[in-house]
Every structure is written in C-alpha cells, then in structure tokens.
Amino acid sequence: MHFYRIASQSSTPSGAAARIVRRALAVAVLAPFALLGCSNYADQPELNPRRWAPAAVEREWSPPPYAKPLVASPPAAAMSENFPTPERGRRYALSELIELALKRNPATRLAWQSAEAAAAAAGKARAPFYPVISTQSVNGYQRLVDLVPKHWGTLKTWQSRNQVSLDYDLLDFGRRDAAASSALNEVIAANLLFNRAVQQVAFNVERSYYELDAAEAGVDAAEATLKLATTDRTNAERRQQHGVATQPEVLLARQRDAQAGYDLENARLAVSLAQADLAVALGVRAGDAPDVERLGSQPVPSSLGADVEQLIDSAVRARPDLAAKVSTVRAKQADVALARAELYPTLGFTSFYGGQAFTYRLSNPETPTFTAMAPEYGAGVTLKWDVFTGFSRVNSIREAEAEREAARADLSSAELDVAASVWRTYYSYLTARRKYEYAEALLAASESSYRSNFRSYGLGLVNIIDLLSAERELASARFTIIQSKAELLISAAAVSFATGAIAPEARP
Helix, strand or coil: CCEEEEECHHHCCCHHHHHHHHHHHHHHHHHHHHHHCCCCHHHCCCCCHHHHCCCCCCCCCCCCCCCHHHCCCHHHHCCCCCCCCCCCCCEECHHHHHHHHHHHCHHHHHHHHHHHHHHHHHHHHCHHHCCEEEEEEEEEEEEEEEEECCEEEEEEEEEEEEEEEEEEEEECCCHHHHHHHHHHHHHHHHHHHHHHHHHHHHHHHHHHHHHHHHHHHHHHHHHHHHHHHHHHHHHHHHHHHCCCCCHHHHHHHHHHHHHHHHHHHHHHHHHHHHHHHHHHHHCCCHHHCCEECCCCCCCCCCCCCCCHHHHHHHHHHHCHHHHHHHHHHHHHHHHHHHHHHCCCCEEEEEEEEEEEEEEEEEECCECCEEEEEEEEEEEEEEEECCCCCCCHHHHHHHHHHHHHHHHHHHHHHHHHHHHHHHHHHHHHHHHHHHHHHHHHHHHHHHHHHHHHHHHHHHCCCCCHHHHHHHHHHHHHHHHHHHHHHHHHHHHHHHHHHHHCCCCHHHCC
C-alpha cells in the first residue's frame, strides 16, 4: 500500500541540508590537495616508491625516518603471553623439562594454532547447510537535473530503502557434504600432526638433556684427567730432583699436563653448546637454560621389550603423522566428490522483505513535495546450471583425482619411511647397548692398568712413557663410557620416538 501527502513548498528539505552536502563535496575534492602540502606526503609509496627500496645494490638498506615505525624486532612483534620461565638456581629433572618445553616451545604452539585454524575452517565449511540471512539499508539525498523540452529543472529526492533477505540452497548434489567431509578430515590431520609435534618436542628435550649430562660428565672426567696429569708431572719432577728421572721424562709429563688442560677447556665448551641446544628445545633463550639434575648412576635400559617387527607394526598403527596422511587421503577423496558435484545444477530458494520511503520535488514545473512509504517483498526458486565452462570442471575432476593419487603415494612412502626409521633406531640401540658393555670393560681395564703403572713407576719398574700411556688410555676410557651411555639413552629414546610413543607428560 502506498501513502502520500501533498505539502506546501515550505516543507521541502531545508537549504541547510543542501549546504552541508555542498560543503562535504568540497572537502572531498580539496582534501587530496591539502595533503599534497604536507611535508611527508611526498614520501608515500604511491608517489615515490623508490624511496622505500634500498638506495643502492652494494649497500644495506637502512630504514628512513618515515619507515622506522614499521620496523620492529621479533620481541616487540611477539605477543606478550604468560609462559612459564625456568627458575634460577633450581635443578630440573627430565620430566620437568619436558613439561616446561611443551608449554613454552613455539613448535607446539604453531601446531596447536594450525589445528585451531583447521577446526575453524571445518566449521566454516558447514556454513552452506544453513540459510544466509542478510540486511541492506540505503539512505541518502539526490539533486538531479531534469531535462524536459524547452526548459530544465531539478529533481530533489530523499530516499530510505531497507530490506531483509533469506537465501538457502535446497539441492546441491553433494557439494556441501563433500566440502564438509574434506574439511573435517583436514582437522583430524592437523590434530594428529599436533600430536607428532608434541612427540618431537619431547624427544628433542630428551636428546638435549642426555647430551648436556654427558657434556657435564665429560668436564668431570677432564678434571680428573688433569688431576692425574698434574700428579704425574709432580712425581716426575720430584724424581728428577732425586736423580732417578731424566729431563725428557719431565718434559713428557709437562706435555701431558698441558694437553689435559686443553681437553678440559674443550669439555667446558661442549657444556655451553649443549646448554644452547637444550634452551632451543625448551623454547627459551640460551642464557635462560636451567640447570639439570645429573643422571649419576641411573641404570640404562636393558631391553626394548619387543623385537623389530613388533615395533614396526606398532609404529604403523600408532604414528600420528602416518595417521594424518590417511586423513589427508580421505580429504582428497572428498575433494574428488566435490569436483564431480560441480557437474550438476543447484536449486535454491530466495526471498526478501523490506520497505521504501522517499520524498521528491520538481522545480520546473514546480511541484509540491511528495512523501510515500511502501512495503517490498518477494520469494522464488532459482535453478543455476553452468552448462559449459570451457572444460574447467572436467579438468578440475582430473586435478582432484591426481592429487588424491599423489596423497596415496605419499602415504605409501611415509609408511616405508616409518618402517625404515624403526629399523635404524632399533639396531642403533642394539649396537649402542653392546658398545656400552665394552666401554664398561674398557674403563675397568684402564683403571687397573693405570693403578698398576703408577705403582710400578714409583718403584722404578716402568718409565714415564708407560705411565703417561696408561693415563691417556684411562682418560679415553672415561670419555668413551660417558659418550656410550649418552648414545645408549638417546638411541632408546629414538626408538620410542620412531614408534610414536607418547611421553607421560603429554598424555591427555
């Protein structure tokens, strides 16, 4: 229904409104010219893009004053989050280090946010299952020139149009189901990759912890070797004073003493490097790496509890990254279904309801101001079918099928890699176990040999060369047992990582 009334000329829009419109247009036109007068406007990239690029090919780029606010350091750009930090003066056990790393390491946060994004994308993929409701409102004033024979005039109009619409796809031949299935499988894949990232962080912490403990034990061994070398040098110098040792013997002892000091400094450097590796694994700066509890006499694993074939079967079933590739194959299969569904039409429902209100007046011939309000509504069914698209849909199906087959091949390759990884780590563990047993026997024999040579040297039964040789072998045996223990512990952790075992600290 339409409503209108005839008003006198005095009810027309006021001249103030027209002046406001004219002033707004003037501001819009003059604003760019006003900006041209600003001193820094000439530095804008649309006017002078070369000022934003390096000035010369042989010089580093230095940000000019107008670009410095855009250049930020990583700490300034990073979000301020309340992550736990290592406590000063506290020694952390391995389980505590893993728990700290899972909270602080950026790799876990990256995988977690990727899974969050995939979940949101899955929710977005289900949007077509619901109707789309939208609103639109157009309001404004127009002054138009009205050209009529022998004269002209103006048409002044105020208009307000408001509308609500509802649209829904009634039939899409599987498009929505395929897109939702693909997105849900991508969520599962992202979640499984998050699990693998957690396992990777835990393994990195284990490896860094064992390497740091070995480095610190290496310092202890180097200090003990230096003490032995100093004792041997002192004994040689004392025997020379009593005329029972020669100058070459003393020089050899001093040489060995200096070499032991040199080895000690290398051992201390290894500790600093291992601390940096542990800090990276934890997700803290190198200077914030915490002190760790020493392993001491902690026993080494005696067995893995299964043979290599059982471990491979377990890895194929439990590895989350392998399961993620299965979900990727399923997502690609859903993409094929989506590409095939594009061959068919879509049947939809559309509707709207609203109203329009307006006023208008002509100046020549002069008319009174007319005002009207009226409802607007409509509903209908739409059928859309792209009959020919330049073979685009056919090639989309081929592309989707090829990507699905590539995902299947990637899955097969990953399964072979998992089996090979378990095989390598299993036999690395067995070798490390046997090497550790030999290292224990080597250390025991070297200690006995040095004690025997030390006593014999005091009695003059052996020369300094025999003593220093025994000392050198003892030092080598100490480093060998330390490295063998670390290698055995790391190889056992590598087997767990290769099979997809979950660290106790990360279990749900």
